[in-house]
Amino acid sequence: MTDKFEISFIAVVIAILSFFVYALLQGTTIGYQPPSACSVYPAVNTFKSGVVEIQPGVYEVRIVAARYYFDPSTIILKNPKKVIFEILSKDVLHGFEIVGTNVNVMVLPYYQATFTWDVPSELKGNFMIICNEYCGNGHPNMYAELIIER
Amino acid sequence: MNFKLEDRFSKIAIVFAFTVLAIGGMFGLLQLLTRTPYSPIQLSPDQYYLSLTAHGVLLAIVWTAFFIMGLAVFVISRELNINLNKYLLQGSLILSIVGVIMTTAAILSGTSNVLYTFYPPMNASALFYLGLTILILGTWIFAATIFLAFIRWKKATKSAIPIATFGVLTTLIIWLEATPGVAIEVIKDLIPMSLFNTPVDVLEARTYFWYFGHPLVYFWLLPAITLWYFFIPRLLNTKLYSERLPKVAFILFILFSTPVGIHHQFVDPGIANQYKFLQSVLTYLVTIPSFLTAFTLLATMEKSYRERGGKSLFGWIKELPWRDSVFAGIAFSMILFAFGGIGGIINASYTLNALVHNTTWIVGHFHLTVATAVTLTFMVSSYVLIPAIFNKAIIFKKLTVLQPYLWFIGMTIFSTAFHIAGLYGMPRRTADILYGGLAPSIWIELAQIAAIGGVILWVSGVIFIFNSGTSILKGAHVAMDAGSLFEKVNEKETILDRISVWVILAIIIIILAYVFPFLQIYSRGLSPAPPLPP
Ligand code: HEM
Ligand SMILES: [Cu+2]
Ligand SMILES: [Cu+2]
Numbered sequence: 001m002t003d004k005f006e007i008s009f010i011a012v013v014i015a016i017l018s019f020f021v022y023a024l025l026q027g028t029t030i031g032y033q034p035p036s037a038c039s040v041y042p043a044v045n046t047f048k049s050g051v052v053e054i055q056p057g058v059y060e061v062r063i064v065a066a067r068y069y070f071d072p073s074t075i076i077l078k079n080p081k082k083v084i085f086e087i088l089s090k091d092v093l094h095g096f097e098i099v100g101t102n103v104n105v106m107v108l109p110y111y112q113a114t115f116t117w118d119v120p121s122e123l124k125g126n127f128m129i130i131c132n133e134y135c136g137n138g139h140p141n142m143y144a145e146l147i148i149e150r
Numbered sequence: 151m152n153f154k155l156e157d158r159f160s161k162i163a164i165v166f167a168f169t170v171l172a173i174g175g176m177f178g179l180l181q182l183l184t185r186t187p188y189s190p191i192q193l194s195p196d197q198y199y200l201s202l203t204a205h206g207v208l209l210a211i212v213w214t215a216f217f218i219m220g221l222a223v224f225v226i227s228r229e230l231n232i233n234l235n236k237y238l239l240q241g242s243l244i245l246s247i248v249g250v251i252m253t254t255a256a257i258l259s260g261t262s263n264v265l266y267t268f269y270p271p272m273n274a275s276a277l278f279y280l281g282l283t284i285l286i287l288g289t290w291i292f293a294a295t296i297f298l299a300f301i302r303w304k305k306a307t308k309s310a311i312p313i314a315t316f317g318v319l320t321t322l323i324i325w326l327e328a329t330p331g332v333a334i335e336v337i338k339d340l341i342p343m344s345l346f347n348t349p350v351d352v353l354e355a356r357t358y359f360w361y362f363g364h365p366l367v368y369f370w371l372l373p374a375i376t377l378w379y380f381f382i383p384r385l386l387n388t389k390l391y392s393e394r395l396p397k398v399a400f401i402l403f404i405l406f407s408t409p410v411g412i413h414h415q416f417v418d419p420g421i422a423n424q425y426k427f428l429q430s431v432l433t434y435l436v437t438i439p440s441f442l443t444a445f446t447l448l449a450t451m452e453k454s455y456r457e458r459g460g461k462s463l464f465g466w467i468k469e470l471p472w473r474d475s476v477f478a479g480i481a482f483s484m485i486l487f488a489f490g491g492i493g494g495i496i497n498a499s500y501t502l503n504a505l506v507h508n509t510t511w512i513v514g515h516f517h518l519t520v521a522t523a524v525t526l527t528f529m530v531s532s533y534v535l536i537p538a539i540f541n542k543a544i545i546f547k548k549l550t551v552l553q554p555y556l557w558f559i560g561m562t563i564f565s566t567a568f569h570i571a572g573l574y575g576m577p578r579r580t581a582d583i584l585y586g587g588l589a590p591s592i593w594i595e596l597a598q599i600a601a602i603g604g605v606i607l608w609v610s611g612v613i614f615i616f617n618s619g620t621s622i623l624k625g626a627h628v629a630m631d632a633g634s635l636f637e638k639v640n641e642k643e644t645i646l647d648r649i650s651v652w653v654i655l656a657i658i659i660i661i662l663a664y665v666f667p668f669l670q671i672y673s674r675g676l677s678p679a680p681p682l683p684p
Contacts, residue, residue, distance in 0.1 A: 013441045027501040038419030040677035099575035104504045108352045109679035113419035132508040132577040137195040140582040
């Protein structure tokens with residue numbers, strides 16, 4: 001490869017990609033991390049859902065995802081700063097997306113997903129929670145609501 | 151030399167592919183209208199998911215694979231001037247078709263609405279999985295047929311591999327790298343699940359699936375790129391800017407197209423962040439060959455203009471043969487593929503992915519890549535392949551020019567609307583976007599715009615099927631020596647032509663990228679879930 005245009009083009013491509021990788025690395029340090037923690041949870045019927053404020057502004061929200069509902073179906077949080085979600089599917093694969101935020105996670109049956117959401121301080125009002133992975137005929141009816149009060 | 155047998159294979163495979171494209175496209179339209187609030191056509195949810203399963207399986211897997219097989223046989227036999235083994239060729243075609251018929255029957259019976267990703271523990275009928283297994287077996291025999299002939303040629307000539315053959319071989323190598331993943335998933339997990347109700351671990355199954363699912367996209371794309379490398383210089387009466395850079399690009403695809411599947415699982419719990427990050431970076435590397443392809447092709451276009459004495463900096467763009475259907479179709483494919491690639495970098499980003507995962511952004515994305523860069527390229531190439539393989543002239547020449555323009559316009563509208571809607575969080579794979587009235591009004595507006603684009607796109611598809619169908623059946627006979635499309639090169643082989651070296655390197659990279667995620671999954675202990683009907 002002796003052509004000078006080829007060489008300079010390859011150099012430009014490598015520069016662009018290096019910048020992207022640098023941006024990725026930056027991104028990992030400013031807060032958002034993919035929801036990767038999980039634990040196997042074969043005794044799905046013992047899982048208890050509910051919302052608990054464990055410290056001021058820090059909530060633990062345990063959710064059951066099943067055909068075709070989320071339990072609890074309305075989640076109300078007052079001045080949340082951090083939300084620790086623990087979600088378990090009792091039957092098939094579901095998705096958990098809070099529309100308009102970066103909360104988006106696959107909910108695998110018999111695995112409990114655990115992740116923390118740093119709630120942006122300006123966020124308030126009503127948000128749709130939808131299942132965003134096909135789970136059966138009732139999939140378009142699988143949604144819930146999150147209400148953030150400030 | 152006589153290529154009757156090879157051409158018969160290509161004819162059957164291509165006609166089968168066109169039929170599947172017509173059926174799959176019909177389902178696409180029905181889906182699109184169902185997703186559009188207030189449209190007159192509304193499928194019920196079970197019809198919708200039947201349609202979506204058929205659309206995904208028939209278009210993403212069957213249409214592409216059959217067209218590619220037909221094309222591969224044509225390219226290998228003519229460019230290398232060799233015959234293929236008759237029994238292997240026929241066996242592979244029969245198995246592949248039988249497999250497709252079984253899977254399609256399972257889908258149409260309504261018992262297998264599991265979509266083309268068929269995630270367990272949702273359970274389809276055993277016929278669905280058995281059909282897929284037989285199809286894969288057929289494609290493996292097909293790949294073996296091609297490689298046996300190639301090895302014979304290589305021993306006899308010891309020369310460098312011509313570029314189109316190089317593209318076909320790369321395609322098949324990627325298919326062979328990828329398919330063991332889905333074969334393991336189906337044989338180890340899904341067939342036992344559907345026959346004996348055996349529980350399945352979803353994380354494990356998804357990881358095997360996406361080990362296959364990502365390289366699958368390069369299996370679609372590489373034949374399209376090969377056709378670009380093949381047609382562009384011929385249409386412009388020049389030579390490729392470089393013969394070496396395309397081979398480097400193909401080799402990079404061999405190396406990096408497989409160890410990246412986890413970028414479909416960024417938001418799966420159960421795979422550690424560092425492995426997700428590694429595969430994110432590896433995905434960036436696999437953009438390099440796409441960049442190189444863009445460079446070589448654009449440089450070839452500009453070169454042909456300069457050779458004709460053109461001076462102005464951008465004048466070459468205007469001088470390109472925009473009224474030639476093959477050129478226009480390929481150019482539109484390249485343009486939309488560029489946007490598909492930029493979007494793909496966003497999808498593959500470790501962090502940004504959460505914003506777009508499972509939204510209509512993704513649907514917009516792959517309708518640019520597989521449904522345009524690949525499908526539109528295959529469509530316009532057919533305007534040359536029909537005379538070359540079927541010896542039939544295209545009947546409606548003007549329609550061949552209109553068709554790629556309509557596809558381009560329709561797809562631009564459809565895909566842009568779906569990309570934007572995805573950023574507003576609109577989910578894919580849903581039969582009804584209203585969510586009991588909670589849905590933001592912007593979703594509805596964007597869905598309606600997408601519907602306009604989708605209808606234009608569909609009309610273009612109908613024109614294509616009509617024109618190529620009537621031409622194959624009723625076109626005037628043309629005596630075309632297809633071998634003359636290819637030029638004879640007799641260069642010495644270089645390290646780039648030593649494909650086995652690159653395959654070994656690829657296997658090493660794949661092992662490095664996947665051994666740790668799998669260790670993590672298995673050492674944690676599996677958590678299998680019992681199967682349930684859709
Ligand atoms: C006739 C033009 C087409 C239209 C109107 C169309 C429309 C659609 C729509 C609306 C969806 C999304 C459905 C949903 O997520 O709920 C979809 C999904 C899809 N389309 Fe198309 N499409 C067309 C052509 C194609 C072509 C040519 C291909 C591939 C070669 C293709 C491949 C796919 C795939 C793989 C999916 C994903 C299926 C899934 O989520 O399981 N489409 N299509
Ligand atoms: Cu769902
Ligand atoms: Cu991918």
